[in-house]
Every structure is written in structure tokens, then in C-alpha cells.
Amino acid sequence: MLRKFALCFVLVLLAAVSPVAAQDETFALTILHTNDTHAGHEPQSSGDGGVARQAAVVSQIRGEVENVLLLDAGDRFTGSLYHTQYLGQDQVQIMNLLGYDAMTLGNHEFDNGDDILARFIEGLDFPVVAANIDASASPLLADMWVPSVVLEVGGQQVGIIGLTTADTVNIASPGPELAFSSEYAAVANEAAAALVEQGVNKIILLTHVGIEVDLPLVTQLENIDVVIGGHSHTLYSNIYKAATDVYPLKFDSAAGEPVYYVQAGSNNVYLGRLNVVFDAAGLVTSASGDSILLSRYITPDAAMSDLLAELAGPIEELRNTSIGATTEVLLVGDRTVCRVEECNLGNLIADALRAETGAQIAIMNGGGIRANIEPGEITLGEVLTVHPFGNLISTFSATGADVVAALENGVSGLVVENGLVKRAGAPGRFPQVSGLRFTADPTQERGSRIVSVEVLGEDGEYAPIDLEAVYSLATISFIRTGGDGYSMFAENAINPYDFGRVDYEATRDYLAANTPITAQVEGRIVYVNAEVEPRQ
Numbered sequence: 001m002l003r004k005f006a007l008c009f010v011l012v013l014l015a016a017v018s019p020v021a022a023q024d025e026t027f028a029l030t031i032l033h034t035n036d037t038h039a040g041h042e043p044q045s046s047g048d049g050g051v052a053r054q055a056a057v058v059s060q061i062r063g064e065v066e067n068v069l070l071l072d073a074g075d076r077f078t079g080s081l082y083h084t085q086y087l088g089q090d091q092v093q094i095m096n097l098l099g100y101d102a103m104t105l106g107n108h109e110f111d112n113g114d115d116i117l118a119r120f121i122e123g124l125d126f127p128v129v130a131a132n133i134d135a136s137a138s139p140l141l142a143d144m145w146v147p148s149v150v151l152e153v154g155g156q157q158v159g160i161i162g163l164t165t166a167d168t169v170n171i172a173s174p175g176p177e178l179a180f181s182s183e184y185a186a187v188a189n190e191a192a193a194a195l196v197e198q199g200v201n202k203i204i205l206l207t208h209v210g211i212e213v214d215l216p217l218v219t220q221l222e223n224i225d226v227v228i229g230g231h232s233h234t235l236y237s238n239i240y241k242a243a244t245d246v247y248p249l250k251f252d253s254a255a256g257e258p259v260y261y262v263q264a265g266s267n268n269v270y271l272g273r274l275n276v277v278f279d280a281a282g283l284v285t286s287a288s289g290d291s292i293l294l295s296r297y298i299t300p301d302a303a304m305s306d307l308l309a310e311l312a313g314p315i316e317e318l319r320n321t322s323i324g325a326t327t328e329v330l331l332v333g334d335r336t337v338c339r340v341e342e343c344n345l346g347n348l349i350a351d352a353l354r355a356e357t358g359a360q361i362a363i364m365n366g367g368g369i370r371a372n373i374e375p376g377e378i379t380l381g382e383v384l385t386v387h388p389f390g391n392l393i394s395t396f397s398a399t400g401a402d403v404v405a406a407l408e409n410g411v412s413g414l415v416v417e418n419g420l421v422k423r424a425g426a427p428g429r430f431p432q433v434s435g436l437r438f439t440a441d442p443t444q445e446r447g448s449r450i451v452s453v454e455v456l457g458e459d460g461e462y463a464p465i466d467l468e469a470v471y472s473l474a475t476i477s478f479i480r481t482g483g484d485g486y487s488m489f490a491e492n493a494i495n496p497y498d499f500g501r502v503d504y505e506a507t508r509d510y511l512a513a514n515t516p517i518t519a520q521v522e523g524r525i526v527y528v529n530a531e532v533e534p535r536q
Contacts, residue, residue, distance in 0.1 A: 025280045027156050030289075031204065032058055032070045033264060033272040035230030036106070038079025038390055038502075040267035041094060041308055045370065045388045048293060049269040051094050052300030052308055057271055057292060058098060059301060067154040070099060073230030074106025074164065074208035077120075079267065079390040079502050081315050081380070087116050090311050092123035097307060101151055104162030104206035105130050106230060110172035114140040121145065129162030129206065132187040137177040147191045150200055156278075159195035159203040161188055161224070165210065165231055167497075184209060185220035189254075192223035201282025204228065211244075211263065212496075218251045218261050225284050226276060227261045233392075233477055233498070235265035236272075237291040242483070244490075247290045248274055258284050264291045266477075267390055319381030323508050327517035331373035333386055338366035339426035340414065341532045342525040345369060345386070346432025348517070349503075352510035354434045356501065357395050359474035361435040361455065363406060365484050367428015368476060368503070378511055387504035394480035396496035398489065400467040404450055405488045407431055407438055411449050412485070414442040420533040429484035437462060437524040451528060470494065476503050 034054075043050040062068050076091045077083055083090070088109075095103075105128060109117050118140045121128050131147035148161040166182035168174055181187055184207070192203050205224045207214055210232035218227055237243035248260040264272035270291040277286045331345040332338070338346050346369055353362035371385040398406075410431035415422045421442055439451040454462035455471065465471075475489070477498050482490030489496070511517060 026285065027154065027202070027278045028065075028067060029153060029158065029202070029276050029278065030061065030065050030068045031226065031228070031272075031274040031276065032061060032068060033073065033228045033262065033274065034268065035073035035208070035228070035263055036075040036233050036266035037072070037268045038075055038108070038266065039077065039083040039090065040080060040269070040390060041082050041090065041311070042080070043296065044267065044269060047296035049267065050294060050300070051098070051268060052304040053294040053298040054268060054271055055098055055301035055304035056298055057294065061273065067156075069101045069151065069153060069158065069204075071160065071204065071206060071228055072100055072103035073206045073228050073263070074104050075108045075230060076103070076106070078108040078111050081318050081384070082311060085314050085318055086311070087112055088120035089123065092120060093307060093311070094304070096123075096125045097304060100126050102127050102129055102149055102160045102206070104128070104208055105133070105145070105164045106208040107165050107168040107172045110168055110174040113173055114138060114175040114178075117141065118144060129160050130164050131161050131191045132163050132166065132181040132184065134179040134181075135177070138175055139177070140175065141178065148195055150195065150198065156202065157200045159192070159200040161191045161195075161203065161205045163188060163205065163207045163209055165208055165213075184213065184217055188217075188224065189220075189222045192221070196223050202278050206230075214261065218259055219254065221253045221259060222255050224253065224259055225257075225278070225282070226274065227259060228272070229261060229263040231498075232263070233266035233481060234263045235270060235291060236263055237270075239290060240293065243291070244482070247272075248287050250287070260284060260287045262289075269294060319379065319384065321380050322377050323380050323383060323512050325378045325511040325515035325517065327373060327375055327378060327511075329518055329520070330375055331517065331519060333369040333372045335366070335370075336423040336426070336535065338369045338432060339428060339430045340366075340421055340423050342521050342523075343369070343432065344519040344521055345373065347434065347522065347524065348510065348519045349507055350432050350434030352506045353393060353474040355510055356393055356506040357474040359395055359435070359472040361403065361471050362433065362474040363410070363479065364432045364475065365410075365428050365479055366430040366432055367484060368478065369432070380508065383504050383508045383511070387502075387507060389478065389503070391476035391478045391503045392498040393474060393501050393503060393506055394477045394496065394498050395472065395474050396480060396489065396493035397470050397472050398493055400453075400465040400469050400471060402488045402492050403436070403465060403471060403473070404453055404467065406486055407440075407450050407453060408447055409485045409488070411440045411442060412446040414449075416442050416530050419530055421527065421530050423533055423535070427484070429486070433524055436465070437526070439526045439528060441528050441530070443529045
């Protein structure tokens with residue numbers, strides 16, 4: 001495409017007419033962005049995050065610089081009780097108060113049907129863009145979104161295009177009249193070309209397709225300057241250890257022009273800030289910024305805090321609601337147990353992941369299990385206390401060798417003194433498992449501690465793992481994307497996918513389907529040459 005070059009030619013002609021030409025003018029734009037917030041309105045268990053702190057940071061930045069856009073790359077729905085209670089109407093109030101300028105749709109926006117999505121979009125004070133979803137035949141969603149929109153910022157026109165994963169038809173509940181295209185590059189380039197025809201030379205693409213699609217896609221784009229991603233919950237940053245790569249990533253587009261890519265984690269823990277400078281032809285001459293941790297030390301915005309307090313009222317009642325299950329035993333989720341040895345709640349959660357997905361093997365990190373469940377009736381609040389992070393369930397395939405490597409990583413943090421595995425300070429990477437059992441020698445060097453692994457077969461019998469065979473696995477998105485040192489999954493997983501539902505939902509449903517609960521420790525994890533120190 002000749003967008004940039006054509007505009008440069010026009011500027012040259014203008015310069016020939018007037019020596020005081022505008023070709024040296026630049027335009028600075030600050031892009032604030034979120035993705036995969038999943039109704040994470042409240043701070044995480046760490047104390048960081050939440051919309052009240054987001055509002056405070058957004059307000060401060062708007063007060064400091066001109067030309068600010070606030071954009072979202074989808075998946076506002078599903079992930080906390082706020083969505084269970086309000087089905088997107090919470091998002092309407094929060095996003096409008098934050099002053100978003102545009103968003104694209106994530107697959108989770110389609111979880112509850114077209115009518116709920118229509119109500120959500122109708123309430124927004126800003127446009128929704130989705131270039132690869134044809135809703136023209138939908139009685140509820142026709143004309144609810146546009147392929148692109150042009151926003152005026154500081155006297156300049158900025159184009160915004162949206163893309164949504166075509167897998168939505170398989171992982172959510174869109175109406176049958178909706179048509180999703182997977183020709184992402186063609187669709188984005190067509191929308192960008194239409195914007196260029198209107199004279200727009202600064203274009204941002206919001207994608208909810210994930211980095212495995214995004215990164216090769218970026219180099220196929222034409223006329224697009226910035227890509228803000230979502231769906232994979234990927235954190236890009238220059239300072240945080242959890243980051244996948246630096247912020248921003250720079251690529252060359254199909255036309256050899258610079259294009260920058262960013263993404264800012266998930267669950268409202270971070271707010272992305274990308275500062276870009278355009279020249280008069282619309283080319284980005286510089287880009288900088290980072291993902292900003294919405295730290296517990298940030299004073300929350302008062303107006304947003306008031307709104308959240310109002311929305312939280314019915315949530316407390318929901319937390320106290322029975323899930324329709326009882327347990328006859330203490331379900332042990334204590335960190336001093338589940339991070340060093342098999343625990344019955346770890347077994348149950350891993351079993352729930354397998355039941356939810358049909359995977360052969362499930363691995364749950366002990367650090368993702370945050371509380372016991374006492375004998376008696378089980379409430380939704382108890383389940384949420386066990387699962388406070390709102391991780392999505394993830395599925396993928398992996399070789400037996402990678403499964404063993406994952407287990408090695410899981411036991412790598414164990415410390416042995418005088419023949420006893422220490423409970424205190426054990427890291428959260430320790431694996432609770434289903435569909436396999438393993439023996440470990442924690443006295444050996446890290447990376448050489450797994451003695452044997454056996455996989456449960458369809459006949460109900462265990463057999464030694466085949467290092468070259470490929471197995472189906474289920475875990476949580478935190479682990480799938482390399483959290484707690486599970487880099488082998490982030491790097492080697494085959495057909496990885498965030499299954500769609502949230503971890504607590506699988507555990508809740510499994511508990512209800514198997515009540516009364518009598519879960520026990522079954523010998524899935526065995527040590528040799530050491531024992532776990534007695535509980536205090």
C-alpha cells in the first residue's frame with residue numbers, strides 16, 4: 001500500500017508552494033490500554049490491581065499530557081462474581097466512568113448470548129470495533145459495532161480497527177447468524193485501506209486473537225502503526241520479571257514501515273502506557289512506555305471506589321450462597337501442605353480440571369490453592385477463597401518428556417534438611433496432579449529429582465510415561481503461559497488454548513456433582529530418601 005508514501009508526496013508538493021510547510025510537524029499520542037480484564041474490578045489477593053487504582057492512574061496521566069486514548073482489547077466478561085451478578089452491566093458503568101474511547105470484542109463477550117452482549121454495547125458511551133465479525137443477519141447485534149472508527153485527538157484523526165478470534169464460535173455462545181472470519185491480515189488491511197482513503201494516516205489495531213496469531217500477523221499488516229493485543233493474557237514489560245518480552249515490541253510491516261506491538265497482562269493488574277510520536281506522514285518515529293503495575297500503594301480514585309462499593313453490595317450475599325455441596329472431610333489447601341506434598345484439595349482441583357476438559361493429565365500449582373474448606377456445607381465464597389486469581393482453564397498437548405520436565409520444575413523448589421523436606425518457604429510451583437502419579441527424590445540435584453512417572457490409562461491402570469508420546473493436558477492459564485517456572489509449557493505446548501471457563505467454576509461444579517465429598521490423599525506423589533517434616 002502507498003498510504004505513507006502518497007501522503008509524503010502531498011507534503012512535498014505543499015512544501016514547494018509554501019516554504020513554511022508542515023512536513024516537520026509531529027504528533028505525540030499516549031495510548032493507555034487494557035486487555036482480558038475479566039471483571040477483575042477488585043484488587044488481587046496481593047493487594048495490587050483493581051479499577052479504582054486504574055481510574056486514579058488514568059486520571060493522573062490525562063492531567064499530565066495531552067492527546068490520550070484509553071482502549072481495550074476485549075474479554076471484559078467472565079471471571080468474577082461481578083459478572084455473574086451483573087452480566088456486563090457492571091462493565092457499562094465502570095468503563096463509562098473510566099472514559100474509554102473504544103474497544104474490540106473478546107470471545108468471552110459472547111459467553112452469555114447475543115441479548116446480553118447487545119445490552120452491554122447499548123449502554124456504552126464509546127464505539128465498539130470488530131472488523132472480522134459480520135452481524136448483519138443478527139436481529140440483536142446488527143449495527144452494534146463497526147469495522148473501524150475514526151477518533152479526533154488533538155486535532156488529528158486516529159483510526160481504530162478491531163479483530164476478534166474466530167475461535168469464538170467454538171469456545172463461547174455467539175448466535176448462529178454471526179459470521180467470524182479468520183483471515184485476520186486481509187480483514188485488517190482492508191479496513192486500514194478504507195481509513196487511508198478517508199485521509200487517516202495514524203491507525204491502531206485492537207486484536208483479541210493471542211500472541212501466537214498476533215506476532216506473525218504484525219509483519220503482514222499494511223498502513224497500521226500500533227497493535228494492542230489480547231486473548232493470551234501476555235504481559236510485556238521492561239521491568240517486571242513476569243513479563244514475556246520487552247515493551248513495546250517493534251516490527252516491520254509488510255510495507256517496511258515500523259509497527260509496534262503491546263499487551264498488558266490480565267485481570268486489571270496492569271495498565272499499559274504506550275507513548276508514540278508520528279511524523280507528518282503518519283510514520284511512528286519513536287515509541288516508548290511500559291505496563292504500569294496498579295500497585296497497592298496507589299491511592300484509589302474516590303468516584304470509582306464509591307461505584308465499586310455500590311456494585312459490591314449484592315456480591316457479598318452471593319458469596320454466602322451454598323453451591324449445593326457438602327464435604328465430610330477437611331479439604332486441605334494450606335500452603336505448608338499443598339506446596340510440599342499431595343493434598344486432598346489439590347487432588348480434587350486437578351480432578352476437576354480433567355473432568356472439565358477431558359484431558360489425560362491435569363497439573364495444578366500448589367501456590368494457586370489458597371485456603372482450606374471446612375467440613376459441612378460449602379459456599380461459593382469458600383471456593384473463591386481457594387481460587388482468588390480468576391485464571392482461565394487451559395488445554396494443550398505435550399510430549400511425555402515435557403510432562404517430566406514440568407514435574408521436575410514443580411519439585412525443584414523443595415529444600416531438604418536432615419532427611420526432611422522443609423514446609424516453610426516452599427514455592428508455589430509444586431504440582432498437584434490428576435491422571436498420573438510420580439515418585440521424586442528431593443535429595444538429588446534440581447532437574448534430576450523425578451524417579452518415575454506413570455500415567456493413568458483408559459483401562460484404569462497406570463503405565464510408565466512414554467517420553468516421546470503426546471498427551472493431552474489441562475492446567476490454568478498462569479501455568480500454561482510459563483508462570484511458576486513452567487516455561488516448557490509456554491515454549492513447547494502443542495495447540496495451547498485457554499478453555500474459556502474460570503478455575504473456580506470447574507471446582508465449584510465438580511464439588512456439586514460429587515457431593516458429599518470424601519477426597520483423600522491417594523499416593524499420587526511419593527518421596528524416596530526423604531520425608532516431609534511433621535506439621536506443626
